[in-house]
Amino acid sequence: MLSSNIASSSLFLSAICLTLLIVETKSQLSSTFYDSTCPNASTIVGGVLQQALQSDVRIGASLIRLHFHDCFVDGCDGSILLDNSANIQSEKDAGPNTNSTRGFDVVDNIKTALENSCPGIVSCADILALAAQASVSLQGGPSWSVRLGRRDSLTANQAGANSSIPSPFESLTNITAKFTAVGLNTNDLVALSGAHTFGRAQCRLFSNRLYNFSGTGNPDPTLASSYRATLQQTCPQSGSGFNVANLDPTTPDSFDNNYFTNLVNNQGLLQSDQELFSTNGAPTISIVNTFSSNQTAFFQSFAQSMINMGNISPLTGSSGEIRSDCKKVNGS
Structure with a gap:
């Protein structure tokens, strides 16, 4: 019994040490890190x-x-x-x-x-x-x-x-697995996808949805027909594929929650966008609904998810270096 208790205590202490190590690794990042060395x-x-x-x-x-x-x-x-x-x-x-x-x-x-x-x-x-x-x-x-x-x-x-x-052509299952592999959860996946509320995407990344989705010879049925017609003007079937379309057709240069409203209206530009709402039974659907109706909730989740993403395996302490030129390693 005594040896069993000692073994249990050792396992418990090991678990505490591992937890402290993880916390210490994350705590090495700080919002005040440059306060004394580069305050501006x-x-x-x-x-x-x-x-x-x-x-x-x-x-x-x-x-x-x-x-x-x-x-x-x-x-x-x-x-x-x-x-x-x-x-x-x-x-x-x-x-x-x-x-x-x-x-x-x-x-x-x-x-x-x-x-x-x-x-x-x-x-x-x-x-x-x-x-x-x-x-x-x-x-x-x-x-x-x-x-x-x-x-x-x-x-x-x-x-x-x-x-x-993650690729715009991948299934929600595959993309979720890639987020899980770096320690991000489903809420992070949906919130970070909301960055597509501004910016552009090249036609080659979604033109299959307009003309030949999954080799069917037909457009993606989850794409609103009126939206598809607009996109076909920007991305003709014989085009180069490098024209760009707004990721958010409503407010393309503003950071807001319209991305999620677009998904609810079947106006997600990329396959990986629309699947957040159109994949039957997916846990992402309820999150999309919340963010589409509550911009504050989206903003709060997005900010936290950006912090979470920024915590993925940073080099700290004496690891790596501070490059003087971002394009090359020092001394090269």
């Missing part, structure tokens, strides 16, 4: 982004997408920003990113501004997190305290980008 970091990021928005209204959505695509591949470590080199196969050339991700020049401008103010302090991974928050708040969405202290990776993972980033 957030203001500098917002200023560069505000200037960029004057000539490119899409840039906010593009920067959120960079943060999302970064975090889903080995964590939020700035790996998506690395160019090809002798030792690196860039994630920019992975299927989900090639000819699609954009905004790298704005990230470089933010990095330059930060290096001028506080050299060697703010990581590229944290720039993506700060830029995502500023993108949302500047276009009408919620604000939140970004947790900071990430460091930059020394390598990229192109194969991981090809396999880990």
